[in-house]
Amino acid sequence: xxxxxxxxxxxxxxxxxxxxxxxxxxxxxxxxxxxxxxxxxxxxxxxxxxxxxxxxxxxxxxxxxxxxxxxxxxxxxxxxxxxxxxxxxxxxxxxxxxxxxxxxxxxxxxxxxxxxxxxxxxxxxxxxxxxxxxxxxxxxxxxxxxxxxxxxxxxxxxxxxxxxxxxxxxxxxxxxxxxxxxxxxxxxxxxxxxxxxxxxxxxxxxxxxxxxxxxxxxxxxxxxxxxxxxxxxxxxxxxxxxxxxxxxxxxxxxxxxxxxxxxxxxxxxxxxxxxxxxxxxxxxxxxxxxxxxxxxxxxxxxxxxxxx
Ligand SMILES: Nc1ncnc2c1ncn2[C@@H]1O[C@H](COP(=O)(O)OP(=O)(O)O)[C@@H](O)[C@H]1O
Ligand SMILES: O=P(O)(O)OC[C@H]1O[C@](O)(COP(=O)(O)O)[C@@H](O)[C@@H]1O
Numbered sequence: 419x420x421x422x423x424x425x426x427x428x429x430x431x432x433x434x435x436x437x438x439x440x441x442x443x444x445x446x447x448x449x450x451x452x453x454x455x456x457x458x459x460x461x462x463x464x465x466x467x468x469x470x471x472x473x474x475x476x477x478x479x480x481x482x483x484x485x486x487x488x489x490x491x492x493x494x495x496x497x498x499x500x501x502x503x504x505x506x507x508x509x510x511x512x513x514x515x516x517x518x519x520x521x522x523x524x525x526x527x528x529x530x531x532x533x534x535x536x537x538x539x540x541x542x543x544x545x546x547x548x549x550x551x552x553x554x555x556x557x558x559x560x561x562x563x564x565x566x567x568x569x570x571x572x573x574x575x576x577x578x579x580x581x582x583x584x585x586x587x588x589x590x591x592x593x594x595x596x597x598x599x600x601x602x603x604x605x606x607x608x609x610x611x612x613x614x615x616x617x618x619x620x621x622x623x624x625x626x627x628x629x630x631x632x633x634x635x636x637x638x639x640x641x642x643x644x645x646x647x648x649x650x651x652x653x654x655x656x657x658x659x660x661x662x663x664x665x666x667x668x669x670x671x672x673x674x675x676x677x678x679x680x681x682x683x684x685x686x687x688x689x690x691x692x693x694x695x696x697x698x699x700x701x702x703x704x705x706x707x708x709x710x711x712x713x714x715x716x717x718x719x720x721x722x723x724x725x726x
Contacts, residue, residue, distance in 0.1 A: 420464060420676065421542060422549040423535075423566070424475035425558065426524045427455030428508040429484055430665065437513050452704065453488035454508060456551030456580055459666045459705060463673035463695060465494050467708050469680065472497060474538055476555070478525050479504030499534045501525050510665050517664065524555035532558065539566060544574030547676060550589075551580040551669065560584040567592035580672050582606065593630040596679075598672050598692075600637045615644060615653060619723060622646035633685050635692060637671055639664070640700075642693050644723070649685035651724050654693045657717035659701040666705050671696035674711065690718045 433449045453462070461473045473494060477485050478501030485505060489496045506522030542548060548570050550563050563585045570577040577594040579586070582603040590597070590607070605612040608621050622634040626646050633647035642656035674695030679688035694715040698706030701714075 419543075420469065420471035420547045420549070420680065422457035422461045422464075422471055422473050422475075422551065423539075424455040424457030424473065424552055425527075425535075425550075425562070426506070426553050426555045427453070427458050427475055427477060427482075427485055428506045428522060429481050430454035430508050430510055432510045432512065432663070432665070434512045437515075438511055438518065451484065453485040454666070456669050456672075457549055458485065458489070459669035460549050460551060460580075460673045460676070461489075461494050461496075462492065463666075463670045463699075463705050464677055465492060466706065467673065467677045467695075467711070469677045470495070471549075474498065474535065476501050476525070476527055476531065476535065477505050478502060481505040481507060497538060499531050499538075501527065501531060510663075512663055519665070521553075524553075524557070526557045527555050528557075532562075536566075536569070539569055540573070542570065542573055542575045546575040547578060547680060548575050549578040549580070549672060549676065550594075551578075551672065553581065554585050561588045563589035564592045567594045578672065578676060580668065590625060590629045590631065595631070596633040596635070596675065597625065597631055598635045598637060598668065598675070600639070600668060604636050615723070618644050619646060619651055623651075633675075633679075633688075635671070635675060635689055637668055637692075637696065639667070642718075643671070643689065643696075645685065645689040647685055650722070652686065652689070653721045653723055654689055655719040655721065656693050657697045657714045659697065659714075661700045663703055664700045667696040667700045670699040670706050686720065690720060691715060693718050 473496040477498040482505040503525030509520040511518040567577045578596045579594040671692040675688045675692035678691035698710035
């Protein structure tokens with residue numbers, strides 16, 4: 419079974435306008451609201467790919483109800499811990515030239531609520547794939563992903579991690595099986611400059627060899643990604659196209675990897691599918707479909723970098 423854990427979900431309120439005037443009255447050309455947050459997006463894309471997953475995490479208030487209603491409508495199973503406070507709202511302002519994000523403040527999580535989530539994690543079984551994704555609510559310790567990865571490893575479950583900053587720095591100590599930092603997050607992790615592919619490969623190799631992470635996929639937006647792991651070292655060039663809305667591209671890449679890897683256990687195929695899914699989302703108004711991803715997969719070029 420596949421599970422996604424979103425500790426800090428959000429309603430993504432996406433607003434499109436020609437241009438954004440700071441300090442002025444702006445009116446949207448169109449807008450919409452979606453159930454978001456990294457793990458939830460992974461579940462939504464897996465669902466598009468015909469792969470079932472259960473969404474876990476915390477939701478609360480009317481915004482939390484919006485999320486559970488959306489997942490019910492999409493027929494995506496969930497089992498969230500209910501909070502007293504409202505789930506946050508993240509605003510995504512999209513103009514012709516750029517994207518501005520205002521991510522809301524997380525609701526408070528009490529000890530009893532955290533323990534209720536841990537109890538659900540303790541039920542997970544050997545071979546389950548568990549995606550831990552997104553930022554941490556402010557009331558949780560920065561070490562919770564590290565604790566969760568350790569717990570999952572002990573249970574024989576497969577921990578997949580997509581986060582940044584201190585929670586990422588902590589969690590890599592517990593050796594998740596797969597991580598997908600983007601190149602900025604990788605540079606922050608080691609507090610080193612990343613100037614070119616060579617630098618990325620060296621840092622990703624440290625994650626693979628020194629931290630025992632089996633698969634490291636470093637995404638680089640329109641430049642594609644670099645994979646370093648049990649299946650070698652290679653670069654994946656992203657398909658060319660017009661970026662329409664890149665929110666969720668990283669989550670789609672995680673979903674693409676897991677989906678193909680679950681089906682084939684072939685990390686090279688999984689990485690190619692990850693890039694196709696990420697680009698398919700970047701090229702559309704919302705998250706990618708399977709048909710869009712399958713078309714773009716033909717355009718993903720894989721370059722072997724094993725000698726680097
Ligand atoms: N402008 C773009 N053009 C083509 N592909 C893109 C673009 N932006 C993102 N992608 C695809 O989505 C993947 C993840 O995007 P990225 O921005 O690196 O992730 P994150 O959202 O986690 O920072 C990339 O590896 C690439 O395949
Ligand atoms: O938990 P964080 O880091 O604040 O990120 C949450 C935001 O990231 C998203 O999951 C999109 O992430 P990506 O663009 O990295 O794929 C949004 O749905 C959500 O608003």
